[in-house]
Amino acid sequence: MQGLLTNYGDDEPFENGDSLLLSGRLQSIDVVEIVMFLEQTYGVDFAQIGFDKECIDSIDAIYALTQATKKVN
Amino acid sequence: MASRAPYPGSIGDQLAKFRLIPRLETYPKVVTFAQTATGKIIILAAFTLGLRFFQPDLFSSLPLIFIFALITFMPEYRRLALAVAPLSFVMLQSFLQPLFLGLYLAVIALGILLYWCVMRWPKSLFGQRPVAFLLGGFSALIILACAVAPHSMPNSILWNLVGLMAGYVWFIGYALMDRGSKPSTDLTLELASFRPLWGSTSVPYPKGAAYLRRIEAQTPEQLAIVQLKGLKLLLWAILLAVFQVFWNQFFHDYLRIPLLNQALAMSVRGTPVAWQLRWECQILAFFESILTLSIFGHRIIACCRMAGYNALRNTYRPLSATTLIEFFNRFYYYFKELLVDFFFYPAFFRYWKNHRRVRVAFATVAAAFFGNAFYHFARDWQIIRDNGLWTAINSYQTFLFYCLVLATALSLSQMRKRGPRPGGLVRGHILPALGVWIFYCLLNIFVTNERGYSLVEHLRYLASLFFIQF
Numbered sequence: 412m413q414g415l416l417t418n419y420g421d422d423e424p425f426e427n428g429d430s431l432l433l434s435g436r437l438q439s440i441d442v443v444e445i446v447m448f449l450e451q452t453y454g455v456d457f458a459q460i461g462f463d464k465e466c467i468d469s470i471d472a473i474y475a476l477t478q479a480t481k482k483v484n
Numbered sequence: 485m486a487s488r489a490p491y492p493g494s495i496g497d498q499l500a501k502f503r504l505i506p507r508l509e510t511y512p513k514v515v516t517f518a519q520t521a522t523g524k525i526i527i528l529a530a531f532t533l534g535l536r537f538f539q540p541d542l543f544s545s546l547p548l549i550f551i552f553a554l555i556t557f558m559p560e561y562r563r564l565a566l567a568v569a570p571l572s573f574v575m576l577q578s579f580l581q582p583l584f585l586g587l588y589l590a591v592i593a594l595g596i597l598l599y600w601c602v603m604r605w606p607k608s609l610f611g612q613r614p615v616a617f618l619l620g621g622f623s624a625l626i627i628l629a630c631a632v633a634p635h636s637m638p639n640s641i642l643w644n645l646v647g648l649m650a651g652y653v654w655f656i657g658y659a660l661m662d663r664g665s666k667p668s669t670d671l672t673l674e675l676a677s678f679r680p681l682w683g684s685t686s687v688p689y690p691k692g693a694a695y696l697r698r699i700e701a702q703t704p705e706q707l708a709i710v711q712l713k714g715l716k717l718l719l720w721a722i723l724l725a726v727f728q729v730f731w732n733q734f735f736h737d738y739l740r741i742p743l744l745n746q747a748l749a750m751s752v753r754g755t756p757v758a759w760q761l762r763w764e765c766q767i768l769a770f771f772e773s774i775l776t777l778s779i780f781g782h783r784i785i786a787c788c789r790m791a792g793y794n795a796l797r798n799t800y801r802p803l804s805a806t807t808l809i810e811f812f813n814r815f816y817y818y819f820k821e822l823l824v825d826f827f828f829y830p831a832f833f834r835y836w837k838n839h840r841r842v843r844v845a846f847a848t849v850a851a852a853f854f855g856n857a858f859y860h861f862a863r864d865w866q867i868i869r870d871n872g873l874w875t876a877i878n879s880y881q882t883f884l885f886y887c888l889v890l891a892t893a894l895s896l897s898q899m900r901k902r903g904p905r906p907g908g909l910v911r912g913h914i915l916p917a918l919g920v921w922i923f924y925c926l927l928n929i930f931v932t933n934e935r936g937y938s939l940v941e942h943l944r945y946l947a948s949l950f951f952i953q954f
Contacts, residue, residue: 433698435796438813440898443832443844450837458833465698475526 412437412445412470427470442467453477505719509712518708524556527711529618534718537725538783547573551681552790559707562700562792564931565675583646584653591648595656601661614660615826619858622653627863630873643869650685650865654822655679658692661825673697674906682787686829687819688864689784690795701792714789717797721782728775731751735768744769745932748920751945752937762949770925774802777816806916808897808923812890815924827855845895852891867935879935886930893923 629642781798805811832847
C-alpha cells in the first residue's frame with residue numbers, strides 16, 4: 412500500500428484501519444494492483460465472492476478478506 | 485481525491501497548499517459554531533444566496549433549501565426526506581401530464597422491483613448478472629421502439645419510456661450492484677439515490693446508495709464539517725463562473741477567437757479560419773471544457789454535501805495530472821467511476837486472469853471504448869428516435885473513433901511500468917502534465933458533438949493543424 416501511495420508522492424503515514432480507496436488516496440487503477448496481489452498471493456477469487464471496494468479499502472479489511480479466504484480454502 | 489504535496493518546501497508544495505478560500509472546516513471554533521442553531525441558519529442562508537447565483541430567481545431554490553433545512557435540523561429524517569422529495573417534486577410538476585407521470589412512476593417501480601428481485605434471488609441468473617440484464621433489457625427496449633410504427637401511440641409511449649429509462653438506468657444499475665455491499669442498504673436510501681435531490685446528469689452524482697451510506701455524516705460535528713465544505717465548494721463554483729464570464733468576454737468577444745465547433749464548421753465549409761486561430765481555439769476549448777465541467781460538478785457536489793454526504797469533487801485539479809489515466813480520473817471522476825463499476829471491473833474479474841497486461845487492456849477497452857460509447861449512445865436516444873438506429877450509429881463514427889483512441893491511450897498509460905515520479909518540478913510534473921494536456925487538447929476535436937460532419941472531416945481538421953492536407 413505504501414508503495415502505491417508513493418507513486419502519487421503521498422508519504423503520509425496511515426493506520427491499519429484508515430480508508431485508502433474510498434477516501435481517494437488511492438485510485439481505481441490501484442485496485443487492479445491490489446486485486447492481482449491478493450489473487451496471486453492468497454488465492455482470492457473476486458469473480459466468485461463478488462467485489463466490493465470496501466473489502467480492500469484498508470489494511471484491516473484486506474486482512475479480514477485473506478483470513479476469510481483461508482477458511483474457505 | 486487526495487491532495488499530497490510531493491516535494492516539501494518546494495514551489496509545487498507551496499502551490500499545493502495554497503487555498504483561495506480558507507479551509508473553514510479545519511477551524512474548531514467555526515465547526516463548533518456551525519453546530520449551533522444560529523450557525524446552521526447562517527450556513528443555510530449563505531448557501532441559499534450562493535445558489536441564487538445559478539438560479540433565475542431566489543424562489544427556484546427555496547424547495548431545495550427547505551429540504552436542506554429539514555436535514556440540518558432533523559438529520560434523523562435525512563434519508564426519508566431525500567427519498568420522498570424528488571418524487572414529490574416530479575409529481576407536482578407533472579400532474580397535468582398523466583402519461584409522463586405514469587411512466588415515471590413505472591420506471592421507479594421497476595427499479596425497486598429489480599432491486600427486490602436481486603436481493604430475493606441472489607443465486608439466480610439474474611441475481612448473478614443483474615447489470616448485464618438491465619443494460620441488455622434497455623438496449624432491447626430501444627430496438628423495440630425503433631421497430632414500432634412511427635407516429636403511433638405505442639411509438640410515443642415506448643420512446644417516452646426510453647427517455648425515462650435513459651435517465652434512470654445507471655441509478656438502477658448502482659442499486660442492483662448494491663446487493664453485494666455489507667450491510668445491505670435500506671430502500672429509502674436506494675430511492676434517495678435515484679436522480680437525487682441535489683442534481684445529476686445520467687451519471688449518478690455521486691454513485692449509488694452503498695457509496696452514500698459510507699460517506700454519510702453520522703454526528704452533528706461531521707454534518708457541520710461536510711456542510712462547511714459544501715458551502716466552500718459552492719463559493720468556488722461561483723468564483724469559477726465569474727472567471728468564465730471574463731474569460732469568454734476577453735477571448736471570444738474582444739479577441740474574437742472562435743469556438744472550436746465554429747472553427748470546425750468553417751473548415752468543413754471550405755472557409756477555414758487562420759492557422760493560428762485554429763490552434764488558439766483548440767487550446768481554449770480544452771481549458772473551457774475543464775472550466776465548464778468544474779462549475780457544473782461543483783454545484784451538484786456542494787448540494788450533496790449540504791445534504792450531509794461528504795462526496796468527493798467530480799473535477800479535482802485535472803491540470804496537475806501527469807498521466808493520461810490520472811487526468812481521466814480527475815477530469816470527470818463520477819463518469820470514470822461509472823465506467824469502472826459497470827464495465828471495467830466485470831471484465832477485469834472474469835477474463836484473461838493469467839495474462840496481466842491483456843487483462844488490464846481488455847478491461848480498459850471494455851470501459852473506455854464499449855462502455856463510453858454505449859453510455860453516450862443511450863444518453864442521446866433522441867437521435868436514434870429522430871433518425872433511426874443505423875443513421876444514428878453512422879453519425880456516431882467520430883465519437884467511436886474518439887473512444888477507440890482514448891481506450892488505446894488509457895490502456896497504454898495503465899500498462900506502463902509504474903514507480904515513483906522522476907525528481908524535479910520540470911521533469912516530475914511540468915513536462916508530463918504538458919504531454920497530458922496536448923493529448924487531450926487534440927483529442928477534443930473528436931468530441932465537438934458535430935454529428936453532421938464525418939470522421940474524415942474531423943481528421944482533416946486535425947491534420948490542418950500540422951499543415952497536412954488531404
